[in-house]
Amino acid sequence: MNVPVGLDPHLAFVRDDVEPRTPEGCQECLRIGSPWGHLRLCLTCGHVGCCDQSPRRHARRHAGLVGHPIIRSFEPGEDWRWCFVDEAPV
Structure with missing residues (x-):
């Protein structure tokens, strides 16, 4: 997938x-x-993990172990996304 210039390449x-x-x-x-x-x-991949403020930080651990960089909030009413590699919203 080609990602337009200026967008996070991890969106691929x-x-x-x-x-x-x-x-x-x-x-x-x-x-x-x-x-x-x-x-x-x-x-x-659809893994559901807990946030960085949770005791075990499973979402971040999953991203590091399997190389899946982009998550989104799985909380009702929230639709933001985050790239763990760039430590930035996408």
């Missing part, structure tokens, strides 16, 4: 058809019984 990782794997909460926190703060959706 974003898929239009991504579905949340665990819409009920953070995938890892649900498995281990840990609380979370806010949820983030990986726009490459």
Whole structure:
């Protein structure tokens, strides 16, 4: 995918058809019984992880482990996106 000049090149990782794997909460926190703060959706694979203010920061950990850089808020009424590589909104 060619990304227009001035746009984050990591947007090439974003898929239009991504579905949340665990819409009920953070995938890892649900498995281990840990609380979370806010949820983030990986726009490459649908992983649902907890935010950086959560105790375990699973969204950021997922991005680092598998190389999926762009997430969006998975909170009702929020539609912002973030690139972990550039540490910037997209």
